[in-house]
Amino acid sequence: KRISYALVVIASHPKPPTSERECEQQKGICFQWLCVEPWYQVGTCGDSRSACCKQ
Template sequence: MRILYLLFSLLFLALQVSPDTPIACRFRRGFCKYGGCRPPYYQAGSCGGLRSSCCGSLWS
């Protein structure tokens, strides 16, 4: 049971340390797109690639 708590804490730290991942983008209710975001979406971050953007909606 202790190892389960350790795994959850490591997963939490991994998500906190690397905010430029597609998983972190989904937590921000966004989606990954190559290039820039077009209206009505705004750039909420990056997805870790060279030109990939995390696009979020103003209405969700």
């Protein structure tokens, strides 16, 4: 029962964006390299050098 609860929690979270389009759909902005405060990283934007950031 505990495992099925964990799967529901994991499945209910949206997957992190992996492209610029997915980032924008989740109301994020793509920055090169890293996010700076007050922004925080929620995914990537198509390559390992771009971060999808949200406030």
